[in-house]
Amino acid sequence: MLLKLSWKNIWRSKLRSLVVIGSIAMGIWAMIFGNAFMNGFIVSYMANTINHDISHIQVHHPDFKRDQEIKFSVSDGNQKAVQIRSWQGVKGAATRTLVTGMVSSPRKASGVQIRGIDIENEAVVTRLDSLIGEGDYFEGISRNPVVIGSKLAENLQVSVKSKVVLTFNDVNGTLTQISCRIAGIIKSSNLSLGESYVFMRQDDLARQLGIEGEIHEIAVLLESQVDPETIVSRFQSEYPGDLVETWQEIAPQLAYLQDIYGNMLYVLMGIILTALVFGIINTMLMAVLERMKELGMLMAVGMTKIRVFLMIMIETIYLGIVGAPVGLLFGWATVSYLNSKGVDLTAYSEGLEAFGYDSILYPYVADEVYLIVTIGVFITAFVGAIYPALKAIRLKPVEALHKI
Amino acid sequence: MSIIKATDITKTYNATAVPVHALNGINLEIEKGEFTAIVGPSGCGKTTLLNILGGLDHPTTGEVTLAGTNITTMQDGKLIDFRLKNIGFVFQAYNLIPVLTTQENVEFIMLLQKRPKQERDARALELLTQMGIADKAGQRPSQLSGGQQQRVAVARALASKPQFILADEPTANLDSHSTSSLLDIMAKMNKEEGATFVFSTHDQRVIDKARRMITLEDGQIISDEKR
Ligand SMILES: Nc1ncnc2c1ncn2[C@@H]1O[C@H](COP(=O)(O)OP(=O)(O)OP(=O)(O)O)[C@@H](O)[C@H]1O
Ligand SMILES: [Mg+2]
Numbered sequence: 242m243l244l245k246l247s248w249k250n251i252w253r254s255k256l257r258s259l260v261v262i263g264s265i266a267m268g269i270w271a272m273i274f275g276n277a278f279m280n281g282f283i284v285s286y287m288a289n290t291i292n293h294d295i296s297h298i299q300v301h302h303p304d305f306k307r308d309q310e311i312k313f314s315v316s317d318g319n320q321k322a323v324q325i326r327s328w329q330g331v332k333g334a335a336t337r338t339l340v341t342g343m344v345s346s347p348r349k350a351s352g353v354q355i356r357g358i359d360i361e362n363e364a365v366v367t368r369l370d371s372l373i374g375e376g377d378y379f380e381g382i383s384r385n386p387v388v389i390g391s392k393l394a395e396n397l398q399v400s401v402k403s404k405v406v407l408t409f410n411d412v413n414g415t416l417t418q419i420s421c422r423i424a425g426i427i428k429s430s431n432l433s434l435g436e437s438y439v440f441m442r443q444d445d446l447a448r449q450l451g452i453e454g455e456i457h458e459i460a461v462l463l464e465s466q467v468d469p470e471t472i473v474s475r476f477q478s479e480y481p482g483d484l485v486e487t488w489q490e491i492a493p494q495l496a497y498l499q500d501i502y503g504n505m506l507y508v509l510m511g512i513i514l515t516a517l518v519f520g521i522i523n524t525m526l527m528a529v530l531e532r533m534k535e536l537g538m539l540m541a542v543g544m545t546k547i548r549v550f551l552m553i554m555i556e557t558i559y560l561g562i563v564g565a566p567v568g569l570l571f572g573w574a575t576v577s578y579l580n581s582k583g584v585d586l587t588a589y590s591e592g593l594e595a596f597g598y599d600s601i602l603y604p605y606v607a608d609e610v611y612l613i614v615t616i617g618v619f620i621t622a623f624v625g626a627i628y629p630a631l632k633a634i635r636l637k638p639v640e641a642l643h644k645i
Numbered sequence: 646m647s648i649i650k651a652t653d654i655t656k657t658y659n660a661t662a663v664p665v666h667a668l669n670g671i672n673l674e675i676e677k678g679e680f681t682a683i684v685g686p687s688g689c690g691k692t693t694l695l696n697i698l699g700g701l702d703h704p705t706t707g708e709v710t711l712a713g714t715n716i717t718t719m720q721d722g723k724l725i726d727f728r729l730k731n732i733g734f735v736f737q738a739y740n741l742i743p744v745l746t747t748q749e750n751v752e753f754i755m756l757l758q759k760r761p762k763q764e765r766d767a768r769a770l771e772l773l774t775q776m777g778i779a780d781k782a783g784q785r786p787s788q789l790s791g792g793q794q795q796r797v798a799v800a801r802a803l804a805s806k807p808q809f810i811l812a813d814e815p816t817a818n819l820d821s822h823s824t825s826s827l828l829d830i831m832a833k834m835n836k837e838e839g840a841t842f843v844f845s846t847h848d849q850r851v852i853d854k855a856r857r858m859i860t861l862e863d864g865q866i867i868s869d870e871k872r
Pocket of ligand 2: 691692693813
């Protein structure tokens, strides 16, 4: 009986109920959409960084991190990389010879990390070839071809086929200069790729450094479902003595990002639900005050306080029951649509790319978010209903009946 | 044994700076089956008395015994239950639930009492027929005239066969035609079902139909005639 009466009551003031239902739907939609957008940002940023820059696992000489000296190379690095490539769950492993140096054009100079890469395996691990925006991936130049980022090219005021000079110390500490030509320019939102790296063929670099066949870094890309830790343990047991790290250890800020975006959902929910709870209190209080005489009559003829209390609570919950599915449906539809099409932020992307974000986002939500949001809204409706319901049962029938 | 027994009732309102003595020593007994009007000038205490007799308000001093139960010291929660089981109410205005149909309004008290559906339906239709508004069973109160609404209110009060029915100026908002037909119906239900009515009024035509008339003045009973 209460269920039926409450249901009828919420349609007494259609507009007001629709406003509350609309706010609940909007709130749910905003929470889902906001979460999807944050996911889109962070996940694309993480995926971008892992897939194009740091990979899942990196192997170094234990001292290399502290002191990036040329002598700290990974022993038998190339053979280890060959082995790793055959392991289950490994997509690819690329070796790199690294040296810090300077790149200069006739106009400008810039400090960079020079990365001597195994161009075939690098293409597997970081898909560097796919990032070439202008020119070619180490083709079209016969002597010392290099690939640099677009930002760096801009700084140096050079383009494809321009000549640049690399300066660095070789293994004996002798200052060495080699002249190279730009084969390709990378277009990527990743900051390091854009301006901090100069890529050249491993043999070209190693020969100049005087450490032919030696490498400083193995980057390993895994199948997506593989836990990096399992590969790390296998590596440690087979080749003790090297420093092997997962992406969380290499880039703790990424792991941190992953953590905070979980909390961001709750912050967003907190803000929206707080607004909603005040809206609900306000509306239901109006609904109660408007019907004082009627509530007084109901209590006079014998409707108990518990029933009156429940009636107001149920009315509020109904608003949630109607509003929630609408919001969930719209949220789901919006996210599905944007996920399939991608959100093109090119118009704003200069700012975004400067921070290392992609200009096309693919928002998505984890399934449990729908549940969390729904539960949150119902708790909110419940909390918002308590005060008006208490107000209703504090009415004294005689007084309420006499109010106009 | 009388169904309503009020002993030395006084009621003082202290809401304002000057206390208002609305009732000053009321002694009253009403028997089952009576058809009683409480009359008197405005402000004499009719509403106050009916509220106290109905357990909606507590007297300042004195005792009220209804159907053998002393309700004076009863807690509010228990009183609600007592009212539900024993008293029917008809108010001056606004007493139907606007979102329910006529029939649902009549059944409302029985619903609160958890009576079975069959019994509720039968009783509601019986009463609506006696009230001459059976054809309005499916309509909302807003679609009914004032007189018809008040008949629905009487039907609702009668539906659960309470010990007695209290009506505070039930005809105050009605025109003369509706007033006399409502009174006829109340008198008929008094005869046929033996329903006990206590109502207040200052309408002379209503007073003429009463079989007992209690006159109040300044919170005291100045006359009590039976006819
Ligand atoms: N809640 C209240 N607070 C203070 N004084 C009150 C209150 N209710 C009634 N009174 C006073 O008590 C007295 C009796 O009022 P009551 O409403 O019982 O009169 P009544 O006979 O029903 O009048 P009417 O014919 O106008 O309905 C009046 O003087 C009134 O002003
Ligand atoms: Mg009155």
